[in-house]
Amino acid sequence: MCVAGILAPMVDRPDVRRPASTLRRSTLALLAFWLAVGGALYAGFSWYEQGQRAALEPYTQTSGELVIPRQRDGHFYVRGEINHQPVNFLIDTGASSVAISTPVARAAHLPEGHAITVNTAGGTREARLVHGVPVKAGPLVHNDTSVTVGLDMGAPDGALLGQSFLRHFDVQILSDRMVLRPR
Secondary structure, three states, X not given: OOHHHHHHHHHOOOOOOXXXXXXXXXXXXXXXXXXXXXXXXXXXXXXXXHHHHHHOOOEEOOOOOEEEEXXXXXXXXXXXXXXXXXXXXXXXOOOOOEEEOHHHXXXXXXXXXXXXXXXXOOEEEEEEEEEEEEEEEOOEEEEEEEEEEOOOOOOOOEEEEOHHHHOOEEEEEOOOEEEEEEO
16 A cells, blocks of 8 residues: 555545644634633723722712712812803812812803902912802802902813812811711
8 A cells, every 4th residue: 555545535534633723723712712801801990990980989978968089199079060160179178269260260151350369389370359159069059159260270171179168068078088068
């Protein structure tokens, strides 16, 4: 019997796997496995991150208290409104007034107010003071708040929540949260 006669039946047999097709199948199986692992990790981390973000959102207790968790940067933030214009407040208990930028004041349709000089961490600046502005932080509202206009807060909707609003509420700062209580 010749060598060609021995090899011919093996090459044409359908039950014998060729190395190339085995390699393709195992590569596809490995790829599918790692895509599934990657998808599961992505879903798990997304769920965890969503839970972490939810834990840092302000909330209202049944007693009407607004609880504001301390953020990772050490500050307290709460969504609110100035004259029905949505803003994101950075709470500053050392600031004497609520402060916003000129574009936010325009969007909120605030009047010009009167010129004042303010002392900020960056030095002395010219600004405008507007009285009688409705301000809302979370569910808490004070309709006669003084607002300083002309200070840049960084973000387009950024605002500083200072004592012209806060003094109308009881403020308690705990290690990881701030609580604002209606009086």
